[in-house]
Amino acid sequence: MTAPSPASEPRTDVARALKHAAIAGLVSFGMLLPLIGFRTIQDMRNELVLETRPLLLASFVLLTIAGSLLVSLVLVPWKQRRAAAHIPGESVRRAHWRAHVAKWLVPFALGFVVLYPVIVLLGTGFGGAVKWIDNFGIQILIYVMLGWGLNIVVGLAGLLDLGYVAFYAVGAYSYALLAKEFGLSFWILLPLAGTLSAFWGILLGFPVLRLRGDYLAIVTLAFGEIIRLILINWVDFTGGYAGVSGIPRPTFFGIPFNANDDGFAAVFGLEFTPLYRTIFLYYVILGLALLTAFVTVRLRRLPVGRAWEALREDEIACRSLGLNTTNTKLTAFAMGAMFGGFAGSFFAARQGFISPESFTFMESAIILAIVVLGGMGSMIGVAIAAVAMIGGTEIMRELEFLKLIFGQDFEPTQYRMLLFGLAMVLIMIWKPRGLISTREPSAFLKERKTVAATFVEEGRG
Amino acid sequence: MEVFVQQLINGITLGSIYGLIAIGYTMVFGIIGMVNFAHGDVFMVSSFIALVAALVLTTWLGISSVFLSLFIVLIVGMLLTSLVSWTIERLAYRPLRGSFRLAPLISAIGMSIFLMNFVQVAQGPRNKAVPPMLQQVIVVMERDGYEVTVSYRQLVIWAVTAFLLLAFWYVVSKTSLGRAQRACEQDQKMASLTGVDVDQTISITFVIGAALAAVAGTMYLMYYGVVSFSDGFVPGIKAFTAAVLGGIGSIPGAVIGGLLIGLIETMWSAYFSIDYKDVAAFSVLVITLIFLPQGILGRPEVEKV
Numbered sequence: 039m040t041a042p043s044p045a046s047e048p049r050t051d052v053a054r055a056l057k058h059a060a061i062a063g064l065v066s067f068g069m070l071l072p073l074i075g076f077r078t079i080q081d082m083r084n085e086l087v088l089e090t091r092p093l094l095l096a097s098f099v100l101l102t103i104a105g106s107l108l109v110s111l112v113l114v115p116w117k118q119r120r121a122a123a124h125i126p127g128e129s130v131r132r133a134h135w136r137a138h139v140a141k142w143l144v145p146f147a148l149g150f151v152v153l154y155p156v157i158v159l160l161g162t163g164f165g166g167a168v169k170w171i172d173n174f175g176i177q178i179l180i181y182v183m184l185g186w187g188l189n190i191v192v193g194l195a196g197l198l199d200l201g202y203v204a205f206y207a208v209g210a211y212s213y214a215l216l217a218k219e220f221g222l223s224f225w226i227l228l229p230l231a232g233t234l235s236a237f238w239g240i241l242l243g244f245p246v247l248r249l250r251g252d253y254l255a256i257v258t259l260a261f262g263e264i265i266r267l268i269l270i271n272w273v274d275f276t277g278g279y280a281g282v283s284g285i286p287r288p289t290f291f292g293i294p295f296n297a298n299d300d301g302f303a304a305v306f307g308l309e310f311t312p313l314y315r316t317i318f319l320y321y322v323i324l325g326l327a328l329l330t331a332f333v334t335v336r337l338r339r340l341p342v343g344r345a346w347e348a349l350r351e352d353e354i355a356c357r358s359l360g361l362n363t364t365n366t367k368l369t370a371f372a373m374g375a376m377f378g379g380f381a382g383s384f385f386a387a388r389q390g391f392i393s394p395e396s397f398t399f400m401e402s403a404i405i406l407a408i409v410v411l412g413g414m415g416s417m418i419g420v421a422i423a424a425v426a427m428i429g430g431t432e433i434m435r436e437l438e439f440l441k442l443i444f445g446q447d448f449e450p451t452q453y454r455m456l457l458f459g460l461a462m463v464l465i466m467i468w469k470p471r472g473l474i475s476t477r478e479p480s481a482f483l484k485e486r487k488t489v490a491a492t493f494v495e496e497g498r499g
Numbered sequence: 500m501e502v503f504v505q506q507l508i509n510g511i512t513l514g515s516i517y518g519l520i521a522i523g524y525t526m527v528f529g530i531i532g533m534v535n536f537a538h539g540d541v542f543m544v545s546s547f548i549a550l551v552a553a554l555v556l557t558t559w560l561g562i563s564s565v566f567l568s569l570f571i572v573l574i575v576g577m578l579l580t581s582l583v584s585w586t587i588e589r590l591a592y593r594p595l596r597g598s599f600r601l602a603p604l605i606s607a608i609g610m611s612i613f614l615m616n617f618v619q620v621a622q623g624p625r626n627k628a629v630p631p632m633l634q635q636v637i638v639v640m641e642r643d644g645y646e647v648t649v650s651y652r653q654l655v656i657w658a659v660t661a662f663l664l665l666a667f668w669y670v671v672s673k674t675s676l677g678r679a680q681r682a683c684e685q686d687q688k689m690a691s692l693t694g695v696d697v698d699q700t701i702s703i704t705f706v707i708g709a710a711l712a713a714v715a716g717t718m719y720l721m722y723y724g725v726v727s728f729s730d731g732f733v734p735g736i737k738a739f740t741a742a743v744l745g746g747i748g749s750i751p752g753a754v755i756g757g758l759l760i761g762l763i764e765t766m767w768s769a770y771f772s773i774d775y776k777d778v779a780a781f782s783v784l785v786i787t788l789i790f791l792p793q794g795i796l797g798r799p800e801v802e803k804v
Contacts, residue, residue: 065586066586068578068579069579069583071579072547072551072552072579073544073551074621076554076555077621077622078550078554078622078623079623080625085630086627086629087554087558088551088555088558088559198601245785245789246785248789249788249789252532252533252534253788255534255604256534256739257784257785257788259736260736260740260781260785263736263777263781264778264781264782267777267781271774271775271778399732400612403608403611406605406608407605407608407609410602410605411605414601452616452619452620453620455612455615455616456613456617456619456620458609458612459610459613459614459615459616460609460613461609462605462606462608462609462612462613463590463606463609463610466591466595466603466605466606466609467591467606470595470599471599471602
């Protein structure tokens with residue numbers, strides 16, 4: 039796209055916009071005719087018959103035309119005006135402002151997540167609290183932790199991993215099977231599951247050391263799928279599609295969360311409710327997520343963390359300077375995998391049931407999307423992206439009022455992943471480097487300056 | 500021996516489908532260096548377009564000739580799928596050209612999720628089964644009561660694939676469009692300086708890839724008689740494996756890779772374990788990338804500092 043010359047006023051060409059809108063309408067009509075205009079349904083004899091939906095098709099086409107007009111008559115002129123009013127140094131100033139906000143954001147957000155169960159309890163009372171803490175609090179924190187774990191591999195070391203869910207699965211199955219077979223407690227198995235996952239990270243990392251970029255992504259994807267297929271097909275060991283059920287739940291330092299006399303509620307003289315376990319699990323995953331964050335922040339100051347970031351910026355330069363790229367890559371894989379394993383064993387303990395269904399490629403894609411959308415390497419960005427994407431899709435479950443608009447058979451939940459995919463594309467177009475694209479330098483002379491997004495060179499992994 | 504010949508026939512059929520999809524991956528990777536992750540889902544969408552077109556033809560217009568309806572379905576499927584792919588490229592990939600390396604890949608993954616769920620919402624999550632067609636078989640050889648057969652469906656798939664590959668080979672090697680594509684593959688800036696419309700060439704590359712995927716989608720529907728919204732992922736990965744195995748960027752490589760993957764899959768199912776056939780295909784991908792990253796016909800990548 040060429041910038042308008044300063045002499046010519048940025049003008050809107052209505053005829054052109056109308057032509058574009060007409061083309062867009064035609065294209066959308068052609069594209070949507072088979073998929074929206076018709077619906078294939080099974081009739082009583084189990085044969086496929088067609089049903090037509092002309093109104094729906096027409097409304098989609100009209101929406102496309104309106105959208106096209108909106109873009110060419112409103113959005114593009116607005117962008118041009120903004121580009122014309124560009125002030126030099128603006129991006130740097132904005133980055134400084136953002137850094138300022140970030141400084142206050144972290145303590146505030148920390149306080150909020152620590153107090154979150156209390157806030158929910160005050161807000162909804164005992165009845166609705168489980169849902170809000172479990173579906174929103176715990177669910178989002180699991181993804182924050184997975185995002186931070188993958189951030190070590192993708193964001194810091196620059197190794198594109200599309201099979202991260204494999205380590206999540208290893209952690210979950212390690213906990214589930216060991217707890218069921220040997221009756222070991224959650225707190226013993228958590229580090230063990232992390233260690234096993236880290237071991238798998240090294241095992242899978244070793245053969246792919248030479249690969250770069252997209253190739254690495256596809257191989258890790260293949261590894262993730264292989265592990266899932268083995269989980270499905272090795273029925274004797276993993277239970278196959280049926281998964282593992284009846285996984286022991288974590289206890290409060292030996293006190294189980296149940297209605298018995300030695301249960302948590304009875305011991306502390308409280309009335310039994312499942313809420314205590316939910317709150318306990320919330321703080322466990324919060325602790326694990328904060329551990330991930332803490333370790334990552336500290337590792338960035340250590341030689342190994344510096345080596346990861348150097349590797350991300352330029353692998354050839356790293357080798358020329360005598361960095362052992364093999365060890366650097368493997369430690370990144372192992373660290374990332376270990377946190378994935380922690381998250382996995384927490385997931386198994388929280389659900390009490392796991393099956394290969396939970397470890398599909400879609401999960402890897404979601405975690406990677408969170409890391410990239412948040413801004414690779416930025417821990418705050420990853421957390422914000424996890425809240426927005428997971429919280430956003432969870433909130434779709436709650437939008438009961440939409441039924442009043444679209445009718446009773448409207449099911450908002452089935453649009454969750456649809457909107458998730460769309461959001462990924464739109465955020466990439468809007469901000470290709472993620473929400474927080476500036477970077478804090480890990481080494482600096484005298485003064486720490488923020489690195490603006492335009493100078494952030496992505497490594498070739 | 501009979502089992503082997505039968506699996507050879509089945510493997511070549513499956514391989515033709517993979518090969519047709521793989522061309523889309525390999526061309527796009529060759530020209531803009533991007534793994535078009537949504538390509539597998541474009542293939543799935545094309546299956547659904549073919550399904551709807553076939554139903555319109557048979558139940559509404561009452562066309563009873565199988566070959567005529569297959570021909571029309573192919574044409575309609577190719578046109579509409581091309582339109583879908585053109586739009587995807589225009590909206591989701593073109594704004595990201597020249598952006599940072601991961602952006603198009605993430606956008607493509609998002610597109611893949613979007614397409615899959617769009618079809619699920621628009622057409623329902625259940626498997627769509629069509630009545631089997633062209634069931635007649637030709638017995639090729641027979642021994643001890645075991646018949647090795649080629650079905651008409653398989654013959655149609657072979658014929659259509661062979662014809663399309665010839666047509667496609669002609670376009671890529673003999674026309675100015677093909678020359679423009681090869682120019683863009685080598686150096687986009689230089690190509691644009693010599694008067695090649697780079698954006699348009701890339702668009703056409705996506706369109707051709709989608710048209711071939713649409714043929715594969717129609718064949719898939721005809722061969723298996725069933726399609727669901729999630730059917731794009733695994734064939735997509737296998738076709739990508741085929742592209743990598745043949746040497747990514749190399750078009751004959753994609754076809755050879757497709758046939759090899761098809762053969763590996765069917766032979767593995769016949770002689771080892773049908774449960775692990777996808778594991779076999781994915782393992783081939785891993786092993787190829789580790790030991791032969793440039794593939795069978797690809798050029799080794801030169802690392803420049």
